Amino acid sequence: MRFIKKTHYNQDIQLFKHRGQLFWYGALGVxxxxxxxxxxEFYLGELSLVFIYAIxxxxxxxxxxxxxxxxxxxxxxxxxxxxxHAYLLAQGWPFPVxxxxxxxxxxxxxxxxxxxxxxxxxxxxxxxxLAFAIIVEQVLSHWVSVTGGFRGMxxxxxxxxxxxLDDSIAFYFLCxxxxxxxxxxxxxxLRTSTGRAMTAIRDSEISAQSMGIHLAYTKTLxxxxxxGFTGLAGSLLAHKIGYLAPDSFTLLTxxxxxxxxxxxxxxxxxxxxxxALFIGLLPQALALLRDTLPPVLAQIPGLxxxxxxxxxxxxxxxxxxxxxxxxxxxxNYFEEFPLYRKATHKRQRSYLRTERLK
Amino acid sequence: MSLLTANNLSLAFGGVHAVDDVSFSVNKGEVxxxxxxxxxxxxTLFNLISRxxxxxxxxxxxxxxxxxxxxxxxxxxxxxxxxxxxxELFEQETVLRNLLIGQHVHRRTNLLQEFLFLPSxxxxxxxxxxxxxxxxxxLDLQHYRHQVIANLPYGVRKMVEVAxxxxxxxxxxxxxxxxxxxxxEETEDLSFQIEDINQELGTxxxxxxxxxxxxxxxxxxxxxxxxxxxxxxxxxxxxxxxxEVLKAYLGE
Numbered sequence: 001m002r003f004i005k006k007t008h009y010n011q012d013i014q015l016f017k018h019r020g021q022l023f024w025y026g027a028l029g030v031x032x033x034x035x036x037x038x039x040x041e042f043y044l045g046e047l048s049l050v051f052i053y054a055i056x057x058x059x060x061x062x063x064x065x066x067x068x069x070x071x072x073x074x075x076x077x078x079x080x081x082x083x084x085h086a087y088l089l090a091q092g093w094p095f096p097v098x099x100x101x102x103x104x105x106x107x108x109x110x111x112x113x114x115x116x117x118x119x120x121x122x123x124x125x126x127x128x129x130l131a132f133a134i135i136v137e138q139v140l141s142h143w144v145s146v147t148g149g150f151r152g153m154x155x156x157x158x159x160x161x162x163x164x165l166d167d168s169i170a171f172y173f174l175c176x177x178x179x180x181x182x183x184x185x186x187x188x189x190l191r192t193s194t195g196r197a198m199t200a201i202r203d204s205e206i207s208a209q210s211m212g213i214h215l216a217y218t219k220t221l222x223x224x225x226x227x228g229f230t231g232l233a234g235s236l237l238a239h240k241i242g243y244l245a246p247d248s249f250t251l252l253t254x255x256x257x258x259x260x261x262x263x264x265x266x267x268x269x270x271x272x273x274x275x276a277l278f279i280g281l282l283p284q285a286l287a288l289l290r291d292t293l294p295p296v297l298a299q300i301p302g303l304x305x306x307x308x309x310x311x312x313x314x315x316x317x318x319x320x321x322x323x324x325x326x327x328x329x330x331x332n333y334f335e336e337f338p339l340y341r342k343a344t345h346k347r348q349r350s351y352l353r354t355e356r357l358k
Numbered sequence: 359m360s361l362l363t364a365n366n367l368s369l370a371f372g373g374v375h376a377v378d379d380v381s382f383s384v385n386k387g388e389v390x391x392x393x394x395x396x397x398x399x400x401x402t403l404f405n406l407i408s409r410x411x412x413x414x415x416x417x418x419x420x421x422x423x424x425x426x427x428x429x430x431x432x433x434x435x436x437x438x439x440x441x442x443x444x445x446e447l448f449e450q451e452t453v454l455r456n457l458l459i460g461q462h463v464h465r466r467t468n469l470l471q472e473f474l475f476l477p478s479x480x481x482x483x484x485x486x487x488x489x490x491x492x493x494x495x496x497l498d499l500q501h502y503r504h505q506v507i508a509n510l511p512y513g514v515r516k517m518v519e520v521a522x523x524x525x526x527x528x529x530x531x532x533x534x535x536x537x538x539x540x541x542x543e544e545t546e547d548l549s550f551q552i553e554d555i556n557q558e559l560g561t562x563x564x565x566x567x568x569x570x571x572x573x574x575x576x577x578x579x580x581x582x583x584x585x586x587x588x589x590x591x592x593x594x595x596x597x598x599x600x601x602e603v604l605k606a607y608l609g610e
Binding site (some may be wrong): 009010012013026060176185188189192193194195196199200202203204207208209210211212213214221267349 | 377394408410429430431432433434435438440444446448449451454455458459460461462463465469473474475479480482483484487488493499516526
């Protein structure tokens with residue numbers, strides 16, 4: 001077990017609480033920087049996709065995991081980010097400016113959507129955001145002059161000045177850099193007043209109000225920030241898929257995003273990363289698994305989505321706190337090793353309840 | 359010198375007059391208790407003062423300012439803090455974070471400073487923490503600092519809620535049945551803590567309470583309500599002898 005002697009309040013504020021943490025995150029950072037030397041282009045591409053999912057996940061986690069507002073329409077913000085970015089690039093805007101504008105526009109749309117959503121929580125909000133996503137999908141299909149309608153639109157290759165970011169290694173580093181920045185911003189937000197106001201709203205609106213928190217403002221802000229992160233992920237995703245069409249951003253994408261934060265573990269940024277790894281890599285892992293199966297089993301149609309779904313259900317039943325929750329328990333076991341008590345994490349309630357959502 | 363004045367305050371839910379033409383004033387530095395049978399309108403009165411409900415008629419003045427139209431989230435900034443009858447804490451957070459949320463009204467940073475965690479944001483966090491630690495010391499909550507609320511026993515939660523309200527640095531503190539669910543020993547501690555808050559911090563306290571022992575030990579004045587109407591105001595001893603009050607509790 002580790003005992004930390006605290007001598008200054010700064011120690012509770014720092015992002016890395018002790019040297020051990022700093023060492024392991026440093027090691028992870030070095031490993032991520034060295035991956036391009038070892039991994040093939042295919043795996044780098046898959047990792048870039050995981051990073052993009054994670055950026056979108058940060059956005060949704062701030063909204064759902066921290067503010068307690070469910071959204072089933074986040075694919076719409078992904079689409080707004082992607083299309084805005086692709087359109088501005090086609091108009092000849094430089095890459096970084098276009099990226100920032102796409103982020104800001106998604107954020108603005110998110111804040112506007114947040115306003116009617118103020119009076120709704122839970123299932124009503126989920127349905128309202130779902131409706132919004134469907135509207136956006138329709139707009140994308142029919143606003144031909146900007147989006148190219150059903151024909152879609154090609155996305156220009158990413159480059160900063162004369163430096164091309166098109167090859168998989170450069171794009172990998174771009175995604176890694178953006179993800180690191182986003183994590184830094186999100187962690188900062190969560191350790192200051194605004195982040196705490198968001199969690200206050202999640203846990204009790206009535207006392208949040210009595211603590212001087214402006215509900216409408218904070219919820220709108222949460223929507224705006226969330227949509228901004230997701231829009232940024234969308235503009236990177238545009239480069240990853242190379243060609244945008246309305247059916248790249250469907251209800252299924254929204255559900256995948258929501259599953260990502262739930263499976264990863266609601267209410268933690270670690271959960272976002274675990275969720276992104278799960279959603280991003282599991283399909284590939286299942287495809288690999290299929291190759292090793294005997295032909296009778298391997299030829300069953302729909303095997304991958306089936307196994308995917310099964311794993312999801314098992315996670316939700318046996319570990320409602322997600323992969324991160326499970327990790328905490330495993331870590332706790334080793335920290336207290338000979339003294340670990342079996343009942344420490346025993347759940348008292350036999351029914352499923354999402355405590356982090358209203 | 360009166361800090362809070364209510365004039366002809368009324369609130370009706372349809373035909374039910376939860377608060378009916380109640381006028382009273384609370385002086386600076388007082389501990390003012392409100393008693394009454396169940397359904398007398400005590401908590402409703404609190405909800406009117408903290409602006410969770412809109413008044414049907416009458417007005418509330420705080421520090422000379424009419425607060426009956428002020429938005430709910432501005433009440434804390436004006437210096438009115440409250441607790442809830444059945445505790446409304448942020449269950450999934452630690453005690454420390456709950457108290458830091460209480461500091462929300464004192465924030466001076468903007469969103470950009472927070473996103474980048476500029477030195478101004480760090481300074482503010484350190485200042486908040488210092489103020490929170492003062493409150494923790496006052497109410498003896500050191501043991502529970504890093505514990506999540508959902509794991510705490512009820513008595514501690516009640517104190518955490520008082521602590522969170524104190525983090526607003528209020529000039530008026532509204533306590534809604536602070537002793538409900540506490541054992542006799544905890545209730546005794548509570549009476550000392552109410553005195554501490556009142557005398558060391560100079561906070562004016564309005565308290566809804568059923569425990570007459572606690573009320574008579576701590577209160578300067580007591581107001582009795584029944585069926586939404588004011589029955590009597592006076593010293594604890596006067597109220598306990600008052601024939602109208604006895605009638606309200608015991609019937610004719």
